[in-house]
Amino acid sequence: MRMPLVAALICFALPAMAGETAHTPVFSTGDVFDEATGETLYAGICQGCHMPNGQGAAGAGHYPALAKDSKLEAAGYPLTMVLHGLNGMPPFSERLTDAQVAQVVNYIRTHFGNSYADAVKPEDVKALR
Amino acid sequence: MENGTAPGFNRRDLLTIIGLAAGSGAAYQAMTSLGLAAESSYKEPIQLSGAPKGASVLILGAGVAGMTAALELRKAGYSVKILEFNSRPGGRNWTVRGGDSYTELGGDTQTCGFDPGLYLNPGPWRIPHHHRGVLDYCRRLGVQLEPFIQLNHNAYLQSPRAFGGKPQRIRDVKIDFQGHVAELLAKTTSQGKLDAGVTKEDQEILLKALQHWGALDKNYAYTPVPASEFRGWDKPRGGGAGGRPTPSQPIALTDLLKSGLWAALENFFLYDYQTTMFQPVGGMDAIGKAFAREVGDLIRFNAKVVRIQQDDVKVTVSWEDAKSPGTVAQEVADWCICTIPLPVLAQIQLDAGPKLKSAMAAVPYASSVKIGLQFKRRFWEEDEAIFGGITFTDLPIEQIGYPQFGFNRGGKGVLLGAYQYDSPRAFEFTALPPAERVKRAVALGAKIHPQYEAEFENGFAMAWHRSPFTMGCAADWTEETLAEHYEDLCAFDNRLVLAGEHASYLPAWQEGAILSALNAVERLHRKALGQ
Numbered sequence: 001m002r003m004p005l006v007a008a009l010i011c012f013a014l015p016a017m018a019g020e021t022a023h024t025p026v027f028s029t030g031d032v033f034d035e036a037t038g039e040t041l042y043a044g045i046c047q048g049c050h051m052p053n054g055q056g057a058a059g060a061g062h063y064p065a066l067a068k069d070s071k072l073e074a075a076g077y078p079l080t081m082v083l084h085g086l087n088g089m090p091p092f093s094e095r096l097t098d099a100q101v102a103q104v105v106n107y108i109r110t111h112f113g114n115s116y117a118d119a120v121k122p123e124d125v126k127a128l129r
Numbered sequence: 130m131e132n133g134t135a136p137g138f139n140r141r142d143l144l145t146i147i148g149l150a151a152g153s154g155a156a157y158q159a160m161t162s163l164g165l166a167a168e169s170s171y172k173e174p175i176q177l178s179g180a181p182k183g184a185s186v187l188i189l190g191a192g193v194a195g196m197t198a199a200l201e202l203r204k205a206g207y208s209v210k211i212l213e214f215n216s217r218p219g220g221r222n223w224t225v226r227g228g229d230s231y232t233e234l235g236g237d238t239q240t241c242g243f244d245p246g247l248y249l250n251p252g253p254w255r256i257p258h259h260h261r262g263v264l265d266y267c268r269r270l271g272v273q274l275e276p277f278i279q280l281n282h283n284a285y286l287q288s289p290r291a292f293g294g295k296p297q298r299i300r301d302v303k304i305d306f307q308g309h310v311a312e313l314l315a316k317t318t319s320q321g322k323l324d325a326g327v328t329k330e331d332q333e334i335l336l337k338a339l340q341h342w343g344a345l346d347k348n349y350a351y352t353p354v355p356a357s358e359f360r361g362w363d364k365p366r367g368g369g370a371g372g373r374p375t376p377s378q379p380i381a382l383t384d385l386l387k388s389g390l391w392a393a394l395e396n397f398f399l400y401d402y403q404t405t406m407f408q409p410v411g412g413m414d415a416i417g418k419a420f421a422r423e424v425g426d427l428i429r430f431n432a433k434v435v436r437i438q439q440d441d442v443k444v445t446v447s448w449e450d451a452k453s454p455g456t457v458a459q460e461v462a463d464w465c466i467c468t469i470p471l472p473v474l475a476q477i478q479l480d481a482g483p484k485l486k487s488a489m490a491a492v493p494y495a496s497s498v499k500i501g502l503q504f505k506r507r508f509w510e511e512d513e514a515i516f517g518g519i520t521f522t523d524l525p526i527e528q529i530g531y532p533q534f535g536f537n538r539g540g541k542g543v544l545l546g547a548y549q550y551d552s553p554r555a556f557e558f559t560a561l562p563p564a565e566r567v568k569r570a571v572a573l574g575a576k577i578h579p580q581y582e583a584e585f586e587n588g589f590a591m592a593w594h595r596s597p598f599t600m601g602c603a604a605d606w607t608e609e610t611l612a613e614h615y616e617d618l619c620a621f622d623n624r625l626v627l628a629g630e631h632a633s634y635l636p637a638w639q640e641g642a643i644l645s646a647l648n649a650v651e652r653l654h655r656k657a658l659g660q
Contacts, residue, residue, distance in 0.1 A: 025561060025569070027525035028553035048496070048559035048594050049234070057234035059597025060214045060433055061473035088472025088600050090493035095553065 032095045038107025041100055045092070046108070054112030061088070067112035075120045078105045079128050093129055098122035171262035171640075174269070175647050177654050180206030184657050187212070187446055187460050189437075190468035191428045192220025194629040194642035196420035197266065198466045199427055201650050207657075210460060211424070212432040212448050214598050218425060219417025220468075221252035221599060222639065225501065225589055226412070233595035239563050242503065242587035246535075247543040249501030250413040251591035253639050254530070254545075255279070258405045260640035262647070263416070267409070270419035277406040277533050280397040281518020284531065287577050288523035291388030296520070296577050301380060302390045303397075304344065304359045308351035309382040311343020319349065353378055393521035401638075408533055416639070434469060436478045437625065444624050464657065466649050468629040468642075470494065472600035481622045488614035492631060494601020496555035500526075500570045500590040502546035508580040509544070510537060525554045526573045546570040546588065551605060559592035566590035603630055603637035619645070626653060 026044055028034040035041045043052075049063040050056055056065035071077055082101050085091035092101070099122045109116040186202050188195045191213035203209045217223075225231065227243040243249070255277040256263050267274060282303070285296035317323055318332050318339075327335065339345060344359045346352045353376035362374035385391065396402055409415035421428070429448075435457060436447040444465040450456050467474065475489045509515040509531055516536045520529040530545030547570040549555035558566050567588035575581035593602035606615070611634075619632050628649040633641030 025557060025565075027557050029523070031552065033553045033556075044553075044557045044560055046560075048556055048592065049600075051235050057236075057595075059234050059473075059600065060469070061476040061600055063234065063600070085493050087475035087490050088494060090496070090605065 032097075033092075033100065036100070036103070038103040038105075041096075041104040042107050042111075046104065049088075054108065063088075066108050067114070069112075069114060072109050072114050073116060075105060075109065075116070075118065075124065076128065078108060079120060079125060083125070083128055098125040098129075101125040170644060171260075171265065171647075174265060175201050175651065177201060177205035177650065179658070180654070181657055184208065184464075185210075185462040186464045186466060186653065187444060187462035188427075188466045188468065189434055189446065190214075190220060190629070191218045191421070191424075191430075192468055192629070192642065193222050193416065193420065193639050194468040194646040195220075195466070196417070196424050197643050197646040198468075198628060198650050199424040200420065201647065202653075203424065203427070205650075205654060208462075209424075209427050210462070211428045212434060212446065212460065213428050213430050214433050214451070216430045216451075217417075218421035218428060219414050221603075222413055222417040223250070223252050224412030224414035225249045225251055225591070231589075231591075232597070233563065233592065234597050234600075235595060237563050237595075239589055241501075241589045243501070243543055243589070244503065244541050247503060247532075247541060248412045249499065249543060249545065249589055249591070250408075251499050251501075251589075251593075253413055253637075254408060254499075256407040256639070257401055257403070258407070259400075260635075260638065262643035263639050264407075266420070266643065267416060270416075270423065272415045272419045273410040274407040275410050275534060276517075277408040278517035279402045279404065279406050279519065281515060281531070283513070284515050284518040284529075285520040285522070285577060286390040286393050287520065288389055289576070290523065291390055292384070294576060296522075297380070297388075297390060299397075299518075301360050302385065302388075303394055304356065305351075305379045305382075305385055306391050306394065308343045308345070308356055308359075308379060309385065311339040311345055312349065312351040315339045315343075315345060315349035351379060389523070396519070396521060410534070434477055437465065437467070437480060439465070439480045439622075439624050441623070463624065464653055465625040466646070466653065467625055467627050468646070470599040470601065470629065471604065471631050473598075474627075481625065484617040485620070485622045485627075488618035491610050491614050492618070493605050494594070494599070495551040495603050495605040495637070496559055497550045497593045497602035498547060498555050498558040498566065498591065499545060500547040500558075500566055500588055501543050502567070502570060502574070502581075502588045503541060503543045503586045504581070504584040505541055505586055506584055507532075507535075507539065507542040508584055509578060510542075511539070512580065513578075520577060522577060524573045524576060525549075525557070526570050527552065527554060529574060529577065541586070544574075546574050547590075550602070556594075558590075559594045563590045563592075566592065606636055619648075621652065621656065 026035045026040055035044045050066050054066035056063045081089055082105060083093040102120045102122045102125050106119045185208040188199050188211045191211045195211055199209050199211055225241050226248045227241055227245060230238060230240045232238040282300035284299050286299055286302050287296040315336055318336055323332060340349060343351060344356045346355050356379050357376040360377055363377045364375035366372060366374040431451040432448040433451050434446055434448050438445040444462050446460045447457050471489050471492050472494050515531055517531050517533045526547035528548040530548060532542050549558060567590050571581055571585050593599060618627060626649045628646045630636050630638060630641040632645040635641030
């Protein structure tokens, strides 16, 4: 039940600009995310809740920290969370491509004190859709 | 319209033709369907009485749903208490004014710098005329309303990819779209291409109707002179010598179609946004405050719920005083109405069955951002004659909402400088620090109103996923999740029932909160009476 938006019917998605960084935010143009790299995807989406250094946050409930997170060891867990969501975590399967999901999962699994070397591929994402 | 857009044909002729063609039954039918359209699932004030002696209800959350439930249950004779996480009543029913301080998740604190009398409604900001529950409580609780203008023909539709980024008046897009469509359809009709589906008699009526609706000339063409009666003139009508106006030129059909600006027109046609809409005078929180005048004595503020236990006879809720963390107290009651937003509730240790728990886990909350910007002068009124209403844009700010009060008085004003709901932009703005959100909203809005740069003073940016008390804006149901989980989410689980906008078919609306609370209260009362 999404509210109607001007952009809802206009999908002139532009390719993410080369050289984009977390310091020059990308604003997507359509209903899907235009960010292309793990770093910019994290900066444009994830850090809204999980915070810029993956430290999470706490209020009436909490957003789990991704920093030094042993739950990230099995790549299937973050892949499933990003695709399908759970509890407060929204699903992103319709707004991110397989390549984008792989990029952002690889990013969080190799940053914020995580160093899991087994990078996921877009095919791994596809299998979990 | 005195000069008429359809020479030789007036409104009375049209009605006569419709009357002849359809007969008087059509009028009756129209009235009946109008009556049905006015129906709401809200009928009248709920009348509960005769609560079992000593029966108690604990309500979690002092938002609109929680306070509605509290008000009605106490009236029915229940002993009622409310636990509220915030230090104020209202929940998302909230207004931010100068001096207000707010710390979002992540720790960024904003102190609002608006001048006295100016405000931002970071949550709900408008009330449809068919939200009978909200309107009834406003009337009963003495909340004064004023119009909220959804469609201002003089506000803009804008896209960086259309007309070189130059904003177009909503009037021009709406009327030119109607005019071109009317001309095309009239041409098709005149050429006999509609013969298969439309009788000759109806084609005649249709042609006349298109002439009226689409500002067509006597040849059924969309041309500047009759069109100007709808869309205004290039040189406006004057008084005295030289007062004769110059007609305006419609936007060409191909430019209009390729602009994509027509996509925003649904914002004025959808049921939820049709005139008349309302807002409370002085800020949306007038509603929350009015409820709190009734039930404020029942509220324990700064209470963070950490555990909800229940058995066959009672509910026990453990809560922590936010002012002295680590101190856990308990509240026991016969029944519990829980209005805690689902992203928060899903993390609280809760005694409930698997159906309710799966339902809670399956409903994410939409991302949404609202940014209030204060300007030194009301340039949108003074320079551009925009009094209230909303500009829709394909820029990342998506909307600019103009203040819906204090028209034409001069002085400062606060605009809604961005409003994203559940779009990628909502996430992307949330991910920025508050000051950066404001800075971006100013830079982007300046592409529509260049006056921004000289007139901007200060701003306040609310990103709902960073809200400590909701962790999101509102329930984001889909047809699939509704089918699978909605009834489970609303069902009693032993002695506990959920209420709030998320437990309604009007998610994100205060009406949904009220209707779900009333429904929960009714069912609770029946259970308590053993019915």
